Amino acid sequence: MPIFTYREAIRHALAEELTRDPNVVVMGEEVAQFNGAYKVTEGLLEKFGPQRIVDTPISEAGFIGMGLGASMLGVRPVMELMFWSFYSVAFDQILNNAANVRYMSGGQINCPIVIRGPANGGTNVGATHSHTTENVLAHHPGVKVVVPSTPADAKGLLKSAIRDNDPVMFLENTMLYGLEGEVPEGEHLVPLGLADVKREGTDLTIVTYGRCVHHSLAAASILEKEHGISVEIVDLRSIRPLDIDTVLASVAKTNRVLIVEEQKPFASVGSQLAYMIQREAFDELDGPIHRLCTVDAPAIYSPPVETEQLPNPRRVLEAALRAVAGSE
Amino acid sequence: MSNTAASAVEPKRASAPAARGPATSAPVNAALSRDAKIALFRTMLRIRRFEERSLRAYQAKKIGGFLHLYIGQEAVAVGCCSLMGKHDHVITAYRDHGHAIAVGMELNPLMAELYGKSTGCSKGKGGSMHYFAPDKNYWGGHGIVGGQIPLGAGLAYGLKYKGLKGAAMAFMGDGAVNQGAVHEAYNLAALWSLPVIFVIENNGYSMGTSQARSSAGELAKRAEGYGMEHGVIDGHDLYEVRAGMDKFLRAAREESKPAVVEIRTYRYRGHSVADPDNTYRSKVEIEEYRRTKDPIQVFQNTLLVEGVLTDALIEQIDAEARAEAETAAEFAEVSPYPTPEDIQSDVYWEADNPSQRKSHGRLFFD
Numbered sequence A: 001m002p003i004f005t006y007r008e009a010i011r012h013a014l015a016e017e018l019t020r021d022p023n024v025v026v027m028g029e030e031v032a033q034f035n036g037a038y039k040v041t042e043g044l045l046e047k048f049g050p051q052r053i054v055d056t057p058i059s060e061a062g063f064i065g066m067g068l069g070a071s072m073l074g075v076r077p078v079m080e081l082m083f084w085s086f087y088s089v090a091f092d093q094i095l096n097n098a099a100n101v102r103y104m105s106g107g108q109i110n111c112p113i114v115i116r117g118p119a120n121g122g123t124n125v126g127a128t129h130s131h132t133t134e135n136v137l138a139h140h141p142g143v144k145v146v147v148p149s150t151p152a153d154a155k156g157l158l159k160s161a162i163r164d165n166d167p168v169m170f171l172e173n174t175m176l177y178g179l180e181g182e183v184p185e186g187e188h189l190v191p192l193g194l195a196d197v198k199r200e201g202t203d204l205t206i207v208t209y210g211r212c213v214h215h216s217l218a219a220a221s222i223l224e225k226e227h228g229i230s231v232e233i234v235d236l237r238s239i240r241p242l243d244i245d246t247v248l249a250s251v252a253k254t255n256r257v258l259i260v261e262e263q264k265p266f267a268s269v270g271s272q273l274a275y276m277i278q279r280e281a282f283d284e285l286d287g288p289i290h291r292l293c294t295v296d297a298p299a300i301y302s303p304p305v306e307t308e309q310l311p312n313p314r315r316v317l318e319a320a321l322r323a324v325a326g327s328e
Numbered sequence B: 001m002s003n004t005a006a007s008a009v010e011p012k013r014a015s016a017p018a019a020r021g022p023a024t025s026a027p028v029n030a031a032l033s034r035d036a037k038i039a040l041f042r043t044m045l046r047i048r049r050f051e052e053r054s055l056r057a058y059q060a061k062k063i064g065g066f067l068h069l070y071i072g073q074e075a076v077a078v079g080c081c082s083l084m085g086k087h088d089h090v091i092t093a094y095r096d097h098g099h100a101i102a103v104g105m106e107l108n109p110l111m112a113e114l115y116g117k118s119t120g121c122s123k124g125k126g127g128s129m130h131y132f133a134p135d136k137n138y139w140g141g142h143g144i145v146g147g148q149i150p151l152g153a154g155l156a157y158g159l160k161y162k163g164l165k166g167a168a169m170a171f172m173g174d175g176a177v178n179q180g181a182v183h184e185a186y187n188l189a190a191l192w193s194l195p196v197i198f199v200i201e202n203n204g205y206s207m208g209t210s211q212a213r214s215s216a217g218e219l220a221k222r223a224e225g226y227g228m229e230h231g232v233i234d235g236h237d238l239y240e241v242r243a244g245m246d247k248f249l250r251a252a253r254e255e256s257k258p259a260v261v262e263i264r265t266y267r268y269r270g271h272s273v274a275d276p277d278n279t280y281r282s283k284v285e286i287e288e289y290r291r292t293k294d295p296i297q298v299f300q301n302t303l304l305v306e307g308v309l310t311d312a313l314i315e316q317i318d319a320e321a322r323a324e325a326e327t328a329a330e331f332a333e334v335s336p337y338p339t340p341e342d343i344q345s346d347v348y349w350e351a352d353n354p355s356q357r358k359s360h361g362r363l364f365f366d
Helices: A006-020 A044-048 A060-072 A084-098 A134-138 A151-163 A212-227 A244-254 A269-284 A303-309 A313-325 B034-059 B074-081 B097-102 B107-114 B149-161 B174-178 B180-191 B220-226 B238-255 B283-293 B295-306 B311-334 B340-344
Strands: A003-005 A024-028 A053-055 A076-080 A114-118 A144-146 A168-172 A180-182 A196-199 A204-208 A231-235 A238-240 A257-260 A290-292 B089-092 B138-141 B168-173 B196-202 B229-234 B259-264
Touching (some): A003 A151, A060 A076, A060 A084, A060 B149, A134 A144, A134 A269, A151 A168, A204 A244, A204 A313, A212 A257, A290 A313, B034 B074, B034 B107, B074 B097, B074 B168, B074 B196, B097 B138, B149 B196, B196 B238, B220 B259, B238 B295
Parallel strands (some): A024 A076, A204 A231, B089 B138
Antiparallel strands (some): A003 A180
């Protein structure tokens, strides 16, 4: 299988869907002439021209809303947010219009739009640029939320998202753009709502997604070698729809759960998961569900300390040991 | 019926002047057949009688939430929407009943929507502020002030992208002009020459705050900052609305030129029915508008002068409009409510089309 970076995988998904469907357009700040703030869209302008690859002004409410309006007429816009953190200025468009129009029209109107961009901390850009928005987005029925962790998943999920008739929020990660991985050749689609067991194990289930999958994999290999603990890692890949069945199957196997997420603790994705696991697999649990989150404060700038605010392999390792020991 | 004192179709009370400006002979109006003129009059009257009937239903507690009445502004929606061609589109804010009727939606499903019934145009899921009819190029009915305006620019973007010769009319109230999203849409429309007309229905008040107390400068003139065409139209005269809008619509359709148009109008009722309407304007002001500028009365007198309408015909059209509104209320009354099971349909396309669903996993949570 060929090896591509996460960035290239996303670019390939865009190029393939632009080629397949003339209704697909890519829009956002710096996506065309500048080749993308993170170079995800590099070369697309040259290949597809300015009608399909469109630079927008810094005007998120305007261009996200405009994309939504166009999607109601059957255009399939893939809108780039330079950072998902900037969703706050387009919040009304996303959560009142994208999420609600189908419902308020009694099912008469679809908004087949994809909004994509990075949503992560870890790059020392401070509190305004480090939001992880998946819990807030997933709170709103009507939108779908995807957070891929590998190049193959990023490509396959983005292609599915672009073909989806519902609005899909696609959350990438600047720390993963350079990550390499095998990507299947040919048409590669990963359906939304299907979790992936990234590592099999018997003693502890780590439920996670996005960059935390990699922190968890790093921790799992130390846990195996140095502590003899066998960890199973379930990568959700998609937050809404949510593949809870794969999570519950893993819990039934290991009987212990640690949720790892780059989220602030209050009302996080993990909060929802913990509720569902205790509700649907209470008898399978040998101990309380554990959770590792971002330390509960706005994102700190100080580079070495930000690493400690976020989940990292050492913090995952320590949290896993606590979960297995059943201690706090 | 408390509202008949100022009824528009009592010729004896009609002191509003007939239209006699140059708009009367504008080609778009000169081309109207007798039947077409009667149809325009009828549509305005149907809007008014529908809303008066809905107000009574609201007062009888048949309708929940807000009810933002369009009474007094009818010539704006009817004038603008009467100019729509196959590829022209409309989107508006929450004062959306007039536009819905003007684009051709039936009164029964509109009234049933107000009653929260499953036979409503949005199956009882949208309510008064959220009427939609995509089959009639009507894209809502939006509740957040100014939030629909970027969508309107997007409709225009979609037209242009698909190479269709059409225009989008994005309606807003005068209170919306200070929202950031509106200015972002202005910029995009001008930057990319999108075929969209931003129509400011200026009824003088953003809820209870007068224009003088909320907006600096002249509303349409703000277009100049974006290099866009702009204009001001008398919204009390249907011919003026049609003649003025026709010019901008043609420029949009044929040259993909956006514009900002302010149409001056007036609402007789409060911001919503819940607004007691006694703090920010005088009864004298309202009565003066009713007496001298009522859009239905102005057009009625125009058509009387033209010999298109007769008192007998007016009475007949009015009786039919009242009966139609009454029938709609009866239809709404006897229609069933949606069921609790209906709450979770029409959320996701995939959930409503399970045989075509490609995703896995849970879409809904409890």
